[in-house]
Amino acid sequence: MYGPAKAPESGWQRALRALLYGRDVDRNVKAKARLGLAVVGFAGIFLVIAFRLVLFATSGEGHNGRRSVSQDAVATARPDILDRNGEIIATDVKTPSLFAEPRKIIDVDEAVELLTAVLPDLDASEVRERLSSKRGFVWLKREITPSQQREIHRLGIPGVGFLTENKRVYPNGPTVSHEIGYVNIDNQGIAGIEKWLDGQGLAALHMAGLATDQLQRPVNLAVDLRVQYALREELAAAREKYKAKASAGVIADVNTGEIIAMVSEPDFDPNNPRIANDPDHLNRLTTGVYEMGSTFKALTLAMALDSGRISLSSSFDARMPLRYGKFEIHDFHAQRRVLTVPEIFTYSSNIGTARMALSLGVEYHKAFLKKLGQLDRLRTELPESAEPLVPKHWGELNTVTIAFGHGLSVAPLQAVMGISALVNGGKLIPPTFLRREQAEADRLAKRVIKPETAEKMRYLMRLNVEKGTATRANVMGYYVGGKTGTSEKVVGGRYSKTKVLTSFTAILPADKPRYLLLIMLDEPQGLPETHGFSTSGWNAVPVGAKVIERVAPLLDVPPRFDLPKADQLLLVSAKETR
Amino acid sequence: MMRLLNILVIGALIVAASYVYKIKFDSTLQAERVAKLRSELRQEHNAIAVLRAEWAKLDTPARIQGLADRHLALRRIEPTQFDKLERLPERPAPGAPGSDSIGAMLAPAGSDTTGSTPQARAR
Numbered sequence: 001m002y003g004p005a006k007a008p009e010s011g012w013q014r015a016l017r018a019l020l021y022g023r024d025v026d027r028n029v030k031a032k033a034r035l036g037l038a039v040v041g042f043a044g045i046f047l048v049i050a051f052r053l054v055l056f057a058t059s060g061e062g063h064n065g066r067r068s069v070s071q072d073a074v075a076t077a078r079p080d081i082l083d084r085n086g087e088i089i090a091t092d093v094k095t096p097s098l099f100a101e102p103r104k105i106i107d108v109d110e111a112v113e114l115l116t117a118v119l120p121d122l123d124a125s126e127v128r129e130r131l132s133s134k135r136g137f138v139w140l141k142r143e144i145t146p147s148q149q150r151e152i153h154r155l156g157i158p159g160v161g162f163l164t165e166n167k168r169v170y171p172n173g174p175t176v177s178h179e180i181g182y183v184n185i186d187n188q189g190i191a192g193i194e195k196w197l198d199g200q201g202l203a204a205l206h207m208a209g210l211a212t213d214q215l216q217r218p219v220n221l222a223v224d225l226r227v228q229y230a231l232r233e234e235l236a237a238a239r240e241k242y243k244a245k246a247s248a249g250v251i252a253d254v255n256t257g258e259i260i261a262m263v264s265e266p267d268f269d270p271n272n273p274r275i276a277n278d279p280d281h282l283n284r285l286t287t288g289v290y291e292m293g294s295t296f297k298a299l300t301l302a303m304a305l306d307s308g309r310i311s312l313s314s315s316f317d318a319r320m321p322l323r324y325g326k327f328e329i330h331d332f333h334a335q336r337r338v339l340t341v342p343e344i345f346t347y348s349s350n351i352g353t354a355r356m357a358l359s360l361g362v363e364y365h366k367a368f369l370k371k372l373g374q375l376d377r378l379r380t381e382l383p384e385s386a387e388p389l390v391p392k393h394w395g396e397l398n399t400v401t402i403a404f405g406h407g408l409s410v411a412p413l414q415a416v417m418g419i420s421a422l423v424n425g426g427k428l429i430p431p432t433f434l435r436r437e438q439a440e441a442d443r444l445a446k447r448v449i450k451p452e453t454a455e456k457m458r459y460l461m462r463l464n465v466e467k468g469t470a471t472r473a474n475v476m477g478y479y480v481g482g483k484t485g486t487s488e489k490v491v492g493g494r495y496s497k498t499k500v501l502t503s504f505t506a507i508l509p510a511d512k513p514r515y516l517l518l519i520m521l522d523e524p525q526g527l528p529e530t531h532g533f534s535t536s537g538w539n540a541v542p543v544g545a546k547v548i549e550r551v552a553p554l555l556d557v558p559p560r561f562d563l564p565k566a567d568q569l570l571l572v573s574a575k576e577t578r
Numbered sequence: 579m580m581r582l583l584n585i586l587v588i589g590a591l592i593v594a595a596s597y598v599y600k601i602k603f604d605s606t607l608q609a610e611r612v613a614k615l616r617s618e619l620r621q622e623h624n625a626i627a628v629l630r631a632e633w634a635k636l637d638t639p640a641r642i643q644g645l646a647d648r649h650l651a652l653r654r655i656e657p658t659q660f661d662k663l664e665r666l667p668e669r670p671a672p673g674a675p676g677s678d679s680i681g682a683m684l685a686p687a688g689s690d691t692t693g694s695t696p697q698a699r700a701r
Contacts, residue, residue, distance in 0.1 A: 087634065087637070088630060088631070088633075091627060091630060091631050091634065092627060093624075093627055093628050093631050094624045169631045169635075171631055171632075171634035171635035171637075172639075172640070173638070173640065175640065225638075225639060229638075229639035229640060229643075230639075233643075475657070476657050476658075477657030477658070477660075549654075550654070552657075553655060558662070559657035559658070559660050
């Protein structure tokens with residue numbers, strides 16, 4: 001080509017060349033330039049191909065990953081719920097669900113016949129209707145067994161398939177029901193902690209179809225399954241024994257606000273929550289509000305002692321019933337004499353506490369209860385909560401009755417929070433159902449009373465068990481303190497003499513409280529063995545004693561047999577503070 | 579010269595192509611293995627979830643209590659049955675070989691039968 005010897009061109013050949021390439025062009029130079037252009041062009045193309053290859057090689061997993069997400073998207077996974085020791089309270093199990101694509105079904109009648117043969121509880125007419133529809137996707141039956149899946153698979157019906165779904169399982173049945181709540185068939189939380197979980201962004205994950213198993217870390221609750229079980233069993237037994245309408249109980253850690261156990265009988269099985277919305281089966285501790293009765297006297301006494309104007313040696317006149325307008329306040333254990341402050345507590349004197357509250361004034365009383373969180377709705381992780389019933393016009397008469405626990409209805413969990421603050425050294429800590437470390441509790445805590453007042457409250461609670469209304473709670477080996485409460489229920493606008501709500505609030509151990517126990521019985525009946533009495537000391541207190549004896553070893557509270565007298569408790573604390 | 583270079587380049591091309599093919603083939607195999615292991619993992623995870631749920635169900639306090647009530651003659655623990663570790667006596671010094679140091683401690687109690695439970699002693 002590049003040869004120097006060139007045949008001479010004929011005339012018309014030259015003319016053609018001039019026409020094609022231009023007149024004075026050196027073809028050799030031009031060919032080199034073209035070659036260069038071709039090299040650059042091909043090099044560019046190969047570079048692009050190589051670059052794409054590298055891209056494919058590095059992101060080759062993308063295909064697999066996408067497939068697994070779409071498979072899990074329908075399976076709305078939820079995190080496991082564990083108790084404080086890591087025992088499973090709720091978990092997910094994969095179960096197949098049967099679906100159909102009606103457009104792909106050839107013979108509807110045959111399909112219906114075959115399916116109803118394998119799944120006898122399937123409604124034939126409903127299945128026929130669904131399969132005849134023009135929709136692209138219909139569920140036929142959720143949560144079938146693996147053996148049913150195998151049989152249907154073997155039938156080989158076109159247009160029928162399976163999807164694996166997550167089914168929520170509660171292995172403990174009704175034991176923790178009110179706390180965890182339950183889910184619907186689509187694994188969405190309906191009540192309790194399950195609903196709270198959805199509020200924590202899980203619902204959004206579900207919507208985006210991203211709630212896969214890998215994403216989820218288990219949730220640790222504060223509840224102790226063993227304690228919860230023991231409490232529930234004792235409360236169920238108590239409800240039967242005293243023929244009560246309902247029984248409820250809470251065990252809380254007074255220093256962190258954790259709820260170790262919470263039971264409200266009757267309850268339900270979250271695996272089959274059909275009766276959960278029945279008003280009888282609601283959680284009385286959070287959704288119910290009650291007049292707590294004499295239990296509230298603990299708050300009144302703490303207020304009085306904390307004011308600095310009343311000391312343990314102050315005394316109040318309880319000789320005569322307190323007359324206020326047309327009302328007359330009586331004592332249940334009437335002494336008809338002047339009572340000192342500890343006596344007012346141990347005899348549970350309505351007159352004494354009412355006079356105490358009156359001497360401090362209505363506004364002071366109101367402000368103190370507000371400070372202790374008794375007048376506002378208590379919010380916890382549980383979505384269910386109830387607003388306390390506070391009198392609209394709070395006059396002196398209201399202060400008189402609220403001083404001994406009538407005329408103000410609060411959620412029992414709220415009272416637990418308030419009384420915990422009275423004994424734990426004066427720190428109000430919002431209760432929680434999740435694990436909480438001491439440091440976090442201290443951060444959330446709000447000082448409401450002085451530590452010295454808390455010492456005095458511990459002494460009063462212990463004294464009440466030694467020689468007050470709660471003597472039946474004096475469990476051998478445990479230093480229990482407590483306050484009883486019996487409130488008359490309002491029936492038809494009047495306080496009933498026979499229908500009562502009894503409660504018992506206990507602290508354990510009384511000299512350095514770690515746990516607070518609340519037992520509540522709704523309309524307990526008098527029994528021959530209680531001499532017909534239905535007040536707290538005869539039913540709620542013995543139940544509380546039984547619970548303490550049973551759960552104290554589980555709560556790591558060792559029995560002690562060198563228990564000091566309550567008076568010594570006060571002496572020791574006085575020495576320490578000096 | 580040019581011809582040698584051309585032959586060398588062609589040889590290199592063939593080697594490179596076969597090497598790339600081998601890598602590609604290996605990576606396909608690996609990817610398949612990964613996918614298989616993933617699905618196995620998923621199955622194992624599901625099986626573990628089922629077993630854990632079953633375990634939790636068998637382990638639930640209500641069931642254990644029922645079994646204990648039915649099969650065991652145990653009573654509820656009393657506060658007096660607890661004691662502190664500090665109150666445990668020191669281990670006795672080892673005596674001469676053949677002698678029974680624990681037996682010697684028990685002998686002064688004056689009983690000819692031993693047993694840890696009242697029933698065993700009565701027998």
